[in-house]
Amino acid sequence: MFGSETGATLNGRTETIKRCYLDGAGQTCELRDANGDMYGIEMDDEGESIWGTFKAMPRGKFVGHQNISIIVSDTYGRSAGTPEAKRVSANMKMYNFQTYAKVSSVSPSVGSTEGRSTITISGDWFDSTSQLATVTVGGEECMRQGDITDNEIVCLTPKKPTHQAASYAGNRGVYREVWEYPDVESMPALTDLPVTDPTEAPDWTDSFSWTNRSESYISRMRGFFIPPNDNDYQFVLYDCKTPSDDFILYFSPNGDEDDSPVVLSCPESGRRWSERYSLTGGKSYYMEVRYRHEWSNDTQQERGVAVKMFNTDYVGGQNYHAQSEKQEIKITSTVNREKQRLSLGSDVEDFTLEYGGVQSETIQAGASQNQVKRKVDNMFQTLCPDEVANPNQAIRQFVEDYEGEPRRPETGTRVEADEAEPFCGRKSLKNPSRLYRSNRDHHLRGIDPNMNKVMCFAYKGYMASRIGFRFQFDGDEEQEEETAWFGPENDTSLDFAANREWQYTCINLQTLFSNLRPLASNVRIQDIQVEPKDTDEETADYFIDNFFIGKVEPMAPANVAINRRLPAQLGGNLVKEVEVSRADGGYDITFIPYNCGHSFPLMNAQVTCTGDCDVNVEQLQTASLPVQGSFDVTFNGRVAAVPANATDEDLVDILKLELGVDAKVEREGECSGYKWKIEWLLDGGDKADLQVCSFSSFN
Incomplete structure (x- = not known):
C-alpha cells in the first residue's frame, strides 16, 4: 500500500506508506518512477504476512552512508529500523546503505614519472559528500588544484614512488574472476590458478562473500581491507565443506600484495579463524580469496570471509554484527554422598x-x-492408595501419573520433589494448560460422559476455579462443536480454592453435561483445559497429579488424603x-x-x-555441605568479594556497584557448584578477563 493506492493484501491491515526519507542531507526516496509506476512493493506469504519489501529510488546527490525511514499512516508515524538492517561504516556510524560517486574518465592517461602532471577526473557527485574527496596515484596523494565540483576534480600527480606495489586500493569494491568447469576432474587445485582467461567478464562486488551458482567453478576475489581505526582484528573463513566447497585466504599483514602473505585454509567443515592481528587504521592490507566449488544438488548457502574487530563502542542488539563481551565464572566443589x-x-x-x-x-x-x-x-x-496410584483397568479410560518421561504430547512441565512435593510418587505436572486431548496417533478417543462419567485429579496452588471443555455433539443436521468453560456457579465440585496443600477431587462429567447441555446428544469430549488463577502473588504456580477419567471414582476423595503416606x-x-x-x-x-x-x-x-x-x-x-564461603573477583584494578552461592541478581549488583560493570547474569548449576554467565550491556568491545582468586572458606 502506498499513498492513495491500496494493494491486494490479505493480512487485514489498512495502513499506508505516506513518504520515504533518507537522512543524508534530508533527501527523499521515491517509490514511483517518472511514469507513476511502483518500483516494487509486496507483502510476504502472498500478502498474508505483516512483513514485506519495497524498492525505492534515492533522490538527490548525497554520497555516503545513509539511513532510510518511512512514514506510516494512522497512529504509527516514522518507522524504526531493526538491528538486522544496520551496518557499521568506516567512521563507526550505523547506516542502512551507502551511495557512491561515479568516475567516468581520467585524463590524460599517461604522465611524467617525476610527477607534477595535471590530471582531470570526471564523473558525478564528487562534492555532495560528508567529507572532502581525495585522489591517490601510486598510493600517494594527488594534490587538488582548485575547488572540487560535483562533476570534476583536478589534481597534481606525485612523483613515482620508490617502492611500487603490485596493486593499489581503489575507490571501492572487490575484483572477482570466475572460471567455469563442466568437468570437475579438470579443475586445478586452489593453489594453481587456471591458465586460461576467465569464463566471463570480471566484475566488482562489495564483499568477500558469495552464494553458490549452479555449476562447478573456481573464483578469485582480490581487494584491500582498510581498517577503520587502530585495532585488533581476526579473519574467519565460514561454512567450509571440503572438498566440494574449499577456499583459501591470502592476507598480507604488511599491506602489499607482493609481500609474503599469510595463508588460511579451510578445515573439513565449519570455520577457520586466523590469529589476532594489530592493524593500523587507514592502511591498505591486500587480501585474496580463491574458491573451488564442485556442484551438487545439496542446499547451497552463503560462504565467505568475515572480519572481527575487537574494540568497539557497540554492544549486542545495537546492530546485527556487534556482539557483547561474554565471560563465565565457574566454581566446583568435591561432592561426597x-x-x-x-x-x-x-x-x-x-x-x-x-x-x-x-x-x-x-x-x-x-x-x-x-x-x-x-x-x-x-x-x-509419597505413596498413595493403590486404587489411586494404579486404578483398576476395568473402570479406567485414561490415567496419567506424570512419572517418568511423557509418552504423548503434553503441556506443562514435569517437576520433581525438590521443586514441589508430588501428590503421589516422585513427580507432578506444573502449570499445564490441557489435561486431556483426543489424539488418534496415541489412541486417545473423545470421552463419552455417559460411559466414562468421572474425572478425578489432585491439585494444589493457584489454579483458576473453572475447567474448559471442547466437545462435539450431534446437531440438527450435522455434528457440531463447542468450547465452554464451567465453574463453581455451574457445579460446586469446580471450586479450586488456592491452597498450598494437595487436594483430591472428582467431577461427575455425566451430571455436569446433563445439567448444562441437556439438549446435546452423543457428546464426545475432545479437550479438557485449565488455566492459572488471577493473582498478585509473585509465585502463582499450580500443580496437577494423578489424573483419572473412568466409569466410577477410584476411591472416595475424602479417603484418599488420609491413606497417603508421606516420604x-x-x-x-x-x-x-x-x-x-x-x-x-x-x-x-x-x-x-x-x-x-x-x-x-x-x-x-x-x-x-x-x-x-x-x-x-x-x-x-558423611555427606558434604553445600558450597560455602566467598571468592574475590578482580577487574581493571578493582576487587569485589562474591559469595559462593550468589544468585544472578546478587552478582549483577556486585559487578555494577563494586567493579563498575553493567552486565546481565545467568546462573546455572546447583548447590555443589555454580556457573555464572556474564554479558556486558553498556560497554562494547574486547574486555580483560575477570580474575578469580582468594577463596575464603570455600568447600
Whole structure:
C-alpha cells in the first residue's frame, strides 16, 4: 500500500506508506518512477504476512552512508529500523546503505614519472559528500588544484614512488574472476590458478562473500581491507565443506600484495579463524580469496570471509554484527554422598528399615541389591492408595501419573520433589494448560460422559476455579462443536480454592453435561483445559497429579488424603534415590539427595531371627555441605568479594556497584557448584578477563 493506492493484501491491515526519507542531507526516496509506476512493493506469504519489501529510488546527490525511514499512516508515524538492517561504516556510524560517486574518465592517461602532471577526473557527485574527496596515484596523494565540483576534480600527480606495489586500493569494491568447469576432474587445485582467461567478464562486488551458482567453478576475489581505526582484528573463513566447497585466504599483514602473505585454509567443515592481528587504521592490507566449488544438488548457502574487530563502542542488539563481551565464572566443589553400612548376623531371616518416621517393606536377608534399592527408594516417595496410584483397568479410560518421561504430547512441565512435593510418587505436572486431548496417533478417543462419567485429579496452588471443555455433539443436521468453560456457579465440585496443600477431587462429567447441555446428544469430549488463577502473588504456580477419567471414582476423595503416606522426613533433606551394593554380611546404602542434603541420621533396622541376630548400622561417609564461603573477583584494578552461592541478581549488583560493570547474569548449576554467565550491556568491545582468586572458606 502506498499513498492513495491500496494493494491486494490479505493480512487485514489498512495502513499506508505516506513518504520515504533518507537522512543524508534530508533527501527523499521515491517509490514511483517518472511514469507513476511502483518500483516494487509486496507483502510476504502472498500478502498474508505483516512483513514485506519495497524498492525505492534515492533522490538527490548525497554520497555516503545513509539511513532510510518511512512514514506510516494512522497512529504509527516514522518507522524504526531493526538491528538486522544496520551496518557499521568506516567512521563507526550505523547506516542502512551507502551511495557512491561515479568516475567516468581520467585524463590524460599517461604522465611524467617525476610527477607534477595535471590530471582531470570526471564523473558525478564528487562534492555532495560528508567529507572532502581525495585522489591517490601510486598510493600517494594527488594534490587538488582548485575547488572540487560535483562533476570534476583536478589534481597534481606525485612523483613515482620508490617502492611500487603490485596493486593499489581503489575507490571501492572487490575484483572477482570466475572460471567455469563442466568437468570437475579438470579443475586445478586452489593453489594453481587456471591458465586460461576467465569464463566471463570480471566484475566488482562489495564483499568477500558469495552464494553458490549452479555449476562447478573456481573464483578469485582480490581487494584491500582498510581498517577503520587502530585495532585488533581476526579473519574467519565460514561454512567450509571440503572438498566440494574449499577456499583459501591470502592476507598480507604488511599491506602489499607482493609481500609474503599469510595463508588460511579451510578445515573439513565449519570455520577457520586466523590469529589476532594489530592493524593500523587507514592502511591498505591486500587480501585474496580463491574458491573451488564442485556442484551438487545439496542446499547451497552463503560462504565467505568475515572480519572481527575487537574494540568497539557497540554492544549486542545495537546492530546485527556487534556482539557483547561474554565471560563465565565457574566454581566446583568435591561432592561426597552420605553412605551407611547395614551389617546383619548370619542367622537373620528378614529385616525392615525405619528412617525418618517411615518403615520399609520387609526385605529378605540375601535379597539382591536391586530388590533392596527398590524397597528403600519407596521410603523416599509419597505413596498413595493403590486404587489411586494404579486404578483398576476395568473402570479406567485414561490415567496419567506424570512419572517418568511423557509418552504423548503434553503441556506443562514435569517437576520433581525438590521443586514441589508430588501428590503421589516422585513427580507432578506444573502449570499445564490441557489435561486431556483426543489424539488418534496415541489412541486417545473423545470421552463419552455417559460411559466414562468421572474425572478425578489432585491439585494444589493457584489454579483458576473453572475447567474448559471442547466437545462435539450431534446437531440438527450435522455434528457440531463447542468450547465452554464451567465453574463453581455451574457445579460446586469446580471450586479450586488456592491452597498450598494437595487436594483430591472428582467431577461427575455425566451430571455436569446433563445439567448444562441437556439438549446435546452423543457428546464426545475432545479437550479438557485449565488455566492459572488471577493473582498478585509473585509465585502463582499450580500443580496437577494423578489424573483419572473412568466409569466410577477410584476411591472416595475424602479417603484418599488420609491413606497417603508421606516420604521419610529427614530434617529437611529430600532424597532423590539410593544406590545399594553388597557388603560382607549386609549392604552399603548411598543416599543421593536433592539440594546438597547433609547431616543424615543413622537408619534403624529390625530383624526376624533365631541365633546370630546381630544388626548394626554405621556411617561410612558423611555427606558434604553445600558450597560455602566467598571468592574475590578482580577487574581493571578493582576487587569485589562474591559469595559462593550468589544468585544472578546478587552478582549483577556486585559487578555494577563494586567493579563498575553493567552486565546481565545467568546462573546455572546447583548447590555443589555454580556457573555464572556474564554479558556486558553498556560497554562494547574486547574486555580483560575477570580474575578469580582468594577463596575464603570455600568447600
